[in-house]
Amino acid sequence: MFAYIVRRALQSILVMAAVAFVAFALFQYMGDPINQMVAQDASAAEREALRRTLGLDRPFYVQFLVFLKNLMTGNFGFSFRIGTPVAQIIAERLPATLELVLVAALFALFIGVPAGVYTGLHRHGAMSRFMLTVSLIGVSLPTFLIGILLILIFAVLLGWLPSFGRGQTVQLGFWSTGFLTASGLKALILPSITLGLFQTTLIMRLVRSEMLEVLRSDYIKFARARGLTNRAINFGHALKNTLVPVITIAGLQIGGLIAFAIITETVFQWPGMGFLFITAIQFVDVPVMSSYLVLVALFFVLINLVVDLLYFAVDPRLRVERSVSAH
Amino acid sequence: MAIWRNFTDLVRRFLASDVYYSFKRSPTVVVAFALTMLFMVSAAFAPWIVPHNTYEVATLNLMDAFLPPAWVQGGKLTYLLGTDDQGRDVFSTIILGARVSLLVGFASVALALTMGVALGLIAGYVGGVTDSVIMRVADVKLSFPAILIVLLIDGVARGILPRDVHDKAAVYVIVLAIGLSTWIQYARTVRGLTLVEKNKEYVQAARVIGLHPMLIMFRHVLPNVMGPVLVIGTLGLGIAVLTESTLSFLGVGVPPTEPSLGTLIRIGNNFLFSGEWWMAIFPGLFLVILVLSVNLLGDWLRDALNPKLR
Amino acid sequence: MAALLEVEHLRIEFPTRRGTLVAVDDISLQIAEGEVLGVVGESGAGKSLTGTAIIGLLEPPGRIAAGEIRLMGRRIDNLPYEEMRKIRGKQIGAVFQDPLTSLNPLYSVGRQLVETIQTHTDMSPTQARTRALELLHEVGIPAAERRIDHYPHQFSGGMRQRVVIALALCVNPKLVIADEPTTALDVSIQAQIIALLKRLCRDHGTAIMLITHDMGVIAETADRVAVMYAGRIAEIGPVRSVIKEAKHPYSHGLMGSIPKINDEKERLDQIEGSMPRLTEIPPGCAFNPRCPHVFDRCRVERPELLDTGVTQASCWLYAHG
Numbered sequence A: 001m002f003a004y005i006v007r008r009a010l011q012s013i014l015v016m017a018a019v020a021f022v023a024f025a026l027f028q029y030m031g032d033p034i035n036q037m038v039a040q041d042a043s044a045a046e047r048e049a050l051r052r053t054l055g056l057d058r059p060f061y062v063q064f065l066v067f068l069k070n071l072m073t074g075n076f077g078f079s080f081r082i083g084t085p086v087a088q089i090i091a092e093r094l095p096a097t098l099e100l101v102l103v104a105a106l107f108a109l110f111i112g113v114p115a116g117v118y119t120g121l122h123r124h125g126a127m128s129r130f131m132l133t134v135s136l137i138g139v140s141l142p143t144f145l146i147g148i149l150l151i152l153i154f155a156v157l158l159g160w161l162p163s164f165g166r167g168q169t170v171q172l173g174f175w176s177t178g179f180l181t182a183s184g185l186k187a188l189i190l191p192s193i194t195l196g197l198f199q200t201t202l203i204m205r206l207v208r209s210e211m212l213e214v215l216r217s218d219y220i221k222f223a224r225a226r227g228l229t230n231r232a233i234n235f236g237h238a239l240k241n242t243l244v245p246v247i248t249i250a251g252l253q254i255g256g257l258i259a260f261a262i263i264t265e266t267v268f269q270w271p272g273m274g275f276l277f278i279t280a281i282q283f284v285d286v287p288v289m290s291s292y293l294v295l296v297a298l299f300f301v302l303i304n305l306v307v308d309l310l311y312f313a314v315d316p317r318l319r320v321e322r323s324v325s326a327h
Numbered sequence B: 001m002a003i004w005r006n007f008t009d010l011v012r013r014f015l016a017s018d019v020y021y022s023f024k025r026s027p028t029v030v031v032a033f034a035l036t037m038l039f040m041v042s043a044a045f046a047p048w049i050v051p052h053n054t055y056e057v058a059t060l061n062l063m064d065a066f067l068p069p070a071w072v073q074g075g076k077l078t079y080l081l082g083t084d085d086q087g088r089d090v091f092s093t094i095i096l097g098a099r100v101s102l103l104v105g106f107a108s109v110a111l112a113l114t115m116g117v118a119l120g121l122i123a124g125y126v127g128g129v130t131d132s133v134i135m136r137v138a139d140v141k142l143s144f145p146a147i148l149i150v151l152l153i154d155g156v157a158r159g160i161l162p163r164d165v166h167d168k169a170a171v172y173v174i175v176l177a178i179g180l181s182t183w184i185q186y187a188r189t190v191r192g193l194t195l196v197e198k199n200k201e202y203v204q205a206a207r208v209i210g211l212h213p214m215l216i217m218f219r220h221v222l223p224n225v226m227g228p229v230l231v232i233g234t235l236g237l238g239i240a241v242l243t244e245s246t247l248s249f250l251g252v253g254v255p256p257t258e259p260s261l262g263t264l265i266r267i268g269n270n271f272l273f274s275g276e277w278w279m280a281i282f283p284g285l286f287l288v289i290l291v292l293s294v295n296l297l298g299d300w301l302r303d304a305l306n307p308k309l310r
Numbered sequence C: 001m002a003a004l005l006e007v008e009h010l011r012i013e014f015p016t017r018r019g020t021l022v023a024v025d026d027i028s029l030q031i032a033e034g035e036v037l038g039v040v041g042e043s044g045a046g047k048s049l050t051g052t053a054i055i056g057l058l059e060p061p062g063r064i065a066a067g068e069i070r071l072m073g074r075r076i077d078n079l080p081y082e083e084m085r086k087i088r089g090k091q092i093g094a095v096f097q098d099p100l101t102s103l104n105p106l107y108s109v110g111r112q113l114v115e116t117i118q119t120h121t122d123m124s125p126t127q128a129r130t131r132a133l134e135l136l137h138e139v140g141i142p143a144a145e146r147r148i149d150h151y152p153h154q155f156s157g158g159m160r161q162r163v164v165i166a167l168a169l170c171v172n173p174k175l176v177i178a179d180e181p182t183t184a185l186d187v188s189i190q191a192q193i194i195a196l197l198k199r200l201c202r203d204h205g206t207a208i209m210l211i212t213h214d215m216g217v218i219a220e221t222a223d224r225v226a227v228m229y230a231g232r233i234a235e236i237g238p239v240r241s242v243i244k245e246a247k248h249p250y251s252h253g254l255m256g257s258i259p260k261i262n263d264e265k266e267r268l269d270q271i272e273g274s275m276p277r278l279t280e281i282p283p284g285c286a287f288n289p290r291c292p293h294v295f296d297r298c299r300v301e302r303p304e305l306l307d308t309g310v311t312q313a314s315c316w317l318y319a320h321g
Helices: A002-029 A033-037 A044-053 A060-072 A086-121 A126-140 A143-157 A182-215 A218-225 A230-267 A273-282 A286-314 B002-015 B018-025 B027-044 B090-126 B128-142 B146-160 B163-198 B201-208 B213-250 B261-269 B278-305 C047-054 C081-087 C109-120 C125-138 C157-169 C187-204 C215-221 C239-244 C249-256 C296-300
Strands: A170-172 A175-177 C003-016 C019-032 C036-040 C063-071 C092-095 C175-179 C207-212 C224-229 C232-238
Touching: A002 A060, A002 A286, A002 B146, A086 A126, A086 A175, A086 A182, A086 A230, A086 A273, A086 A286, A126 A182, A126 B213, A126 B278, A143 A182, A143 A230, A143 B213, A143 B261, A143 B278, A182 A230, A218 A230, A218 C092, A218 C157, A230 A273, A230 A286, A230 B146, A230 B213, A230 C109, A273 A286, A273 B146, A286 B146, B018 B027, B018 B278, B027 B090, B027 B278, B090 B128, B090 B163, B090 B213, B090 B261, B090 B278, B128 B163, B146 B163, B146 B213, B163 B213, B201 B213, B213 B261, B213 B278, B261 B278, C003 C047, C003 C207, C019 C047, C019 C063, C019 C207, C019 C232, C036 C047, C036 C215, C047 C063, C047 C175, C047 C207, C092 C157, C109 C125, C109 C157, C125 C157, C157 C175, C157 C187, C175 C187, C187 C207, C187 C215, C207 C215, C215 C239, C224 C239, C224 C249, C232 C239, C232 C249, C239 C249
Parallel strands: C036 C207, C036 C224, C092 C175, C175 C207
Antiparallel strands: A170 A175, C003 C019, C003 C063, C224 C232
């Protein structure tokens, strides 16, 4: 087990290094940062001086190491577009995105898993067929369209819920939360449904197909032959085995939510990181782009780590050393 | 003659097959297939069948802007689904937009498929270091959502290319971006299947008689792994069309001069609050029906080619 | 002896789009209390399906189309699911082919035993665990006190099959259906497992329906044997008689294929041809295309089980007794 964790950790570090390198390459080769920083009429000598103070004249690998050191100390550079430190902008935007992703993930799990179990158990039922058809529509609906439709119905036509923004937020230290005010909670509803719906359908279909696979297995047949009750078989034996592969994919999906938040945040003008990233792309704001990239990669690595730990909790085959394997 | 006989023989075998049987049995799939075909044909011949050529700026009449659909009061019959802010016929822009969307979809699927199948075959057949390198790259990429990679590639292209060049190259950039971010699925599947096929007797036999590895891979192994590739390709087309429309909606996709469905929805979205709902809703509806049909086909194909799952 | 299990005119069908497949066609057999009935035949002969039908676990679209199954005089083939569930495990136990996949990998063997015991009895968790330990001792798991909390993957194949047997016998069922219990195991383990199964069932007075394609196992274990061919019973009778003087040409041929130590033959006998697919069963006797003694009646009329003296065989050769 220890070896496994070490290997996973090394893999994570490798991924982070690769991402950091891409981010660095973006910095390095997309436009000349000097041009962005000095006045139009700056002399060649002035440019050279700035180049030296910024360390841009040093060899490639030294610059990469400096870049890495800066990343680790939270120094992400300055936004080309706004001129403020990227770290500061991200700190302002981060809570909005994370709260949105959290609510959407809970929504996706608490609807998706039970729906998948239900359709897996009653696979020929009318309700299951209906749910499957609905889920296929869900997969075919692009996120932004779901958002538009929800806004049209609940904000424009019915006027029940706000169509943009986070509502009122409360500042808890550096963290601004929308969970503590009524308007903040109301503002969360439409965006989180929009963001979570696609993953809900995906998780539901995944749980369903895994459930069907498990229900065909020998140990389920044997469990039936032992006369166990349907409840014990379906929710004890089958569901637990279903969850093993589901955990991995669900982990990836929740990571995916962070990326898909870009779309939802654009539709709802949600003041989060995704909205920031899209603006950065449109204006080629490289420091913001590369910082976002590194940060998202960090989240992914963390999620993967949590998934690995969950695996240990669920699957004894990983937990226990192989003591007896010979016949 | 012989070719014709081969062909009719093929058709007869297809009509007797399980795949065709399950196709006939499911009305939903038949409808989805018909719709998909209709969309493809209309996309292929779009410039000749649209009532108004909305690419010709000169023919646009600003007096006709913001007209509602024909059946709503104030609508005109020549603009069946209404007009947009520049007086463009919504129906025509949808057909032309779907052409762009499908073009990007097919091109990026073709790119991803070619790349993924080739790399998967090589990884599976050659094995060793080649295999590890290809699969590690795939692993790292798989842990990132495709949309993020697409956005990144698009962002880089924007940074490198001058503005006017980028607008012209936008479609290619998007095809490249979607293709590069989706080849992994093909590669993983093909690699897995190749590993299985590699140990079968017919491949062993082909090796023994000294056929060139390339020949074995592409002539013998490839046909046997095409079923799952077809399924991934079909589902991939739906995803590619969705990704393209998402990018265009976000304003980082194809330029607004030749709008795709996503661009149309983006434009329409600006007028949603002021009551001109048709500009966003019709392209949206069309997009959903298109993707849903393709997904239904892909879903059915997967089940039909894999009877175990039924 | 009173019959524990009676199967009468059982017919199992699979509706497909190319017509209905009859996988088991009109078979009848009895098992007495404490008796070991061997069921042999090639794969596809319908042995396993018969066993599965008896414990009521046929997978749709497979279904019992005709016939009756009675356990201690009570009809069990048409019971509601919940009623049948209470019989499974409690009165009819089952052991399946592959011990590697029969156990849930995510639960310890102790937990799987305790859960089965508690499903069928009123024992408290502590009592059930004590009983589980006894069972593990009984099936010969060394250091059972420690092993009870281990997971299936920590056991070897033979040890796992012992656990499976413990699970099948944990509430003393009247009958155990053992479907190829040793096929997936190493040859060296097979004899041990069969001996264990036989000993336990003798000690508890449990009857066994032993499904296998291995005549050697049958010869050592069974009291009576039923030979199945293409979904029908070819011959049924005491195991000695069937082996020594099989009456049905198919079982005769089958016995000819068992190697004998004292035999001086260079080659084993074999039956020409192979068993027909379910879609291509010929009219009349299913064996007629391969039968060395075939005559006209065999091609038209299907033989019932006919008395041949000691055994019963479905063969027109014995029509006049």
